[in-house]
Amino acid sequence: MNYDQKLASLRARKLRQTREKIEREGVLDEDDYGRIVPPEGLWKIRPNHPDGSFYGFDAWTDNFCSLMAVHPVYVDPDDAFAGRWMYFMSKMRPNKWNPAYPYDHLKADIARYDIICGIGDDAHFAPDYRMGLELGWGGLLEKIAACRKLNPSPGQQHFYDLHERAVRSVQGWIGRHIAEAERLAAEEPDAGRRDNLLAMAQVNRNILNRPPETLREACQWIVWYHLASRTYNRDGAGAQIDALLRPYYERDKALGLTDDEAVYYLACLLINDPVYWQLGGPDETGRDQTSRISFLVLEAAGKIDTSLNITVRVHDGLDPELFRAAVACLIRYKNGWPRFSGDKALVEGFMRNGFSAELARSRIAVGCNWMSLPGLEYTMNDLVKVNMAKVFEVAYDELLASDAEPSTGALWRGFERHLGRAVHTAAEGIRHHLKYQKYNEPELLLNLLSHGPLERGRDVSDGGAEYYNLAIDGAGLAVVADSFAALEQRVEREGRLTWEEVTRHLRENFEGEGGVAVRKLLQTAPRYGQEDSPGESWALRVRDAFVAAVRRETEPGRVFIPGFFSWANTVGFGLSVGATPNGRKAATPISHGANPVPGFALDDASLSLATCIARIQPGYGNTAPMQWEIDPSLARQDNAELIGAILRTHFRMGGTLVNVNVMDRETVLAAHENPEKYPELVVRVTGFTAYFSMLSPRFRQLVVDRILEN
Known part of the structure; x- marks a missing residue:
């Protein structure tokens, strides 16, 4: 199988896994996530309170480490990376707040x-993913050991004990995947898949203790961290992915890595879980961060075209080719990605809090x-x-x-x-x-x-x-x-x-x-x-x-x-x-x-929307997003310049973030009536994208009303 065939196989498998989640667990009015259905009865939470929930450092550590010890392995011979997450620890608790610390004094006004x-x-x-890539799991253990010497109180020593346990439990999870990849390789009749499984095992063996050195190793390390963090409490925050991975890509490129291979790795990273990744935008000095890998991330996203949360940060110095490529993806795939953030208002707003421009530019979507x-x-x-x-x-x-x-x-x-x-x-x-x-x-x-x-x-x-x-x-x-x-x-x-x-x-x-x-x-x-x-x-x-x-x-x-x-x-x-x-x-x-009530416009709806939301910004570095519904009749490549101009105008006027849907009304209405017939339809519900079929009827209606009334 070539790379495109492998990615087509992974995409089809993700659709089947999404359908299984709906059939087994029902709808989910949140991000799509990359989580798959776990085996029944394998693991249950370990309560430490009569209410059936668990609270505090010891209980969270015990639950996390016990889950890591039995968490099923996931190895796909067509994937570049091992691992998927299955358990949602924070959602498995029957109560999310420790009753020992009540807030009854606030409940009436709440x-x-x-x-x-x-x-x-x-x-x-x-x-900070950069820290993780620089240290690796072994380096994190060394850091824990070094900090332990500086903070000798019994409470702090216990703090370090628990974090060390967590890291070693993740390493144990990785180790079981190495063994599984090697076992599957021994049974795999196809030479290409066998080589991939052996390479996967070696990549994971390499990063078990030391920091990653190649693009594939760096992506696999990121996968393991976000899978563990997602499992723990659904952390889905990402990073400036093009800047983060650029050194590994350029080093590998000099050693013979092809762009086709790099796109395959990036696509496997993106399909693993729709974490929020940012492209472009300035570094702390104001210099644009666009590079060749920025374009490869968009190309990889197009290869899988699933639920994605990619943001392109727009500033005066942004490479115009990246901006055009991002708008072209929005129009071509019509799946709500990428979205766009506005650097000028975000930086200037955050600086009003007393922070420097350098720090403000480091604050990413x-x-x-x-x-x-x-x-x-x-x-x-x-x-x-x-x-x-x-x-x-x-x-x-x-x-x-x-x-x-x-x-x-x-x-x-x-x-x-x-x-x-x-x-x-x-x-x-x-x-x-x-x-x-x-x-x-x-x-x-x-x-x-x-x-x-x-x-x-x-x-x-x-x-x-x-x-x-x-x-x-x-x-x-x-x-x-x-x-x-x-x-x-x-x-x-x-x-x-x-x-x-x-x-x-x-x-x-x-x-x-x-x-x-x-x-x-x-x-x-x-x-x-x-x-x-x-x-x-x-x-x-x-x-x-x-x-x-x-x-x-x-x-x-x-x-x-x-x-x-x-x-x-x-x-x-x-x-x-x-x-x-x-x-x-x-x-x-x-x-x-921050949107007006649908049906507000007396003239051009898009320009009126861009203008009023730019004016209403709160102005201190957090966003008031513009939710923009574009009809496919406008979303054509010959209108790309117009769409780009509206985005840039909004940001020049003070806008901070634009979430975009390109949705055909008839398709949305038909999918609302029979969602199971449209398993590939992705919508931008708000700040996140999701499979339309995974949303509850009332959330589907929310998207439908927004589109019909604009």
Whole structure:
């Protein structure tokens, strides 16, 4: 088999494995992941608490090491790399927070404002893969031994004991794959596959203790680390993959490596798990990082064309050929990859926190909406969200229940006050998490590739990180802005409705007499997304209030950074909110991230979208992504320059991240009705891509509505 045939075989096998996950485990409204279904009954968690869950360093280490000892091996003779992950340890626990550290004092406001507080949630920050490649597993053990001598307290010694156990358990897992590859090679009749299996065994033998030296060894090392980290607590953060692998590629190239072979290795890395990898963008000095391997990563992605999370970072110095190649991939494959981040606003925004330009340029896109300094910061990106639509509802109900004369001015004062309280509650949740997370879910794997935890003998959540730049995202921006605008326009300016009439129709969910007409009137008020409209003015006002509330929480050693992102929580957030004055019905999804409500545009939708989201950016280095749905009639190669121009214009105006879908409406509708007939259809749900067939009906509907209404 040639490389293309091998990759076709791997792609077909991934589709079968995805179908098996759906049949055995049901739908998953998250990233696709590279996880496959494990054998039944092989391993179960080992609780250390009466609630059936496990907490703390010892229990996590015991569970992880016991799993590594029995975790099934996975060796495919067509793959360049051994290994797949099967168990989702953090999701196998019946309870995610240690009840010994309650946060009852926060629960009332968490419920009142429908806050996703992040307490006890899995890691959302990035390891430094470069450190791992430079040290290897043996080097990490040596580092543990060296740091152990510097921190002699009994607690720190125990800390090092547990991390050493974790590393050795991973080495044992690798060793069993070496044996399996050699066993399969002895039985393999095909000479090509036999040679590949023997080479796979040798690659893994080489990296069992020493650092990788070749491109294949480096990719295999990365695979093992992210498989172990995924198994532990689903860490999926990636790296600047072209810069990370460039030295190995160039060294091997000088020794005879062909680009076809390199593409095969890269494709096998990408299909192993859709980790978030970045291409292009500046290094810390501002120099573009594009190289030959950047293009090979895109070529490899095209060979497998599966669920992928590749980001191209756009800056003034970006190689224009890489940008054109990335846009061409978006148009050609129509599977939601790559996406694009904007360097100018991200760097300038992060510097407003007091950081240098060099450090700001090192903060890369490695998650759904989030940036991170690899190995340097603890962030809680995409874990903490304030449902601003719920905050609006609380303020509205309070105003109407009071004796005060209702007005948008009075409503705004109540909204701003409740928004501040909601943000403070979210920040207090973060503080509680940081205080006790080491007793709940310590970062055994991510500590290894972070700067500080081993050196200090402290978990990365507990003072081990260099920086604590903590994210709080606002959700429902457009619902709130359009609701204020509709009340201002239809009630206060035009007098076509009264506060009492609006309230009655909200309580009736627009289903009583005259409800349809009133709803239409509210929906057609000037909205966020329409330039110089009341909706845009209110959106900017909400933005400023949210940013100010988040920034007020900053304290010595902890920077709180605002963003606008709802992830896929638009559905869940919507369930808690009744009908709203923008014409949205009760329990329906809230607006997506920083996007206007679909159907907002009076002129060109794409340009209006790019303009309004660029203006609404929170401005401190976290993103407010633009979710862009492109019809295939526009997504043609002869329109590549236009698509590229819109992307670049958005970033010049201050945009930070663009997630793109190229979706045919008829195909999406047909797949929504019969998802099993479209097993290869990939959509960008939000910051992540997924097989459409793996999404639940309500999440498929979310994607359908977004596409149909734009």
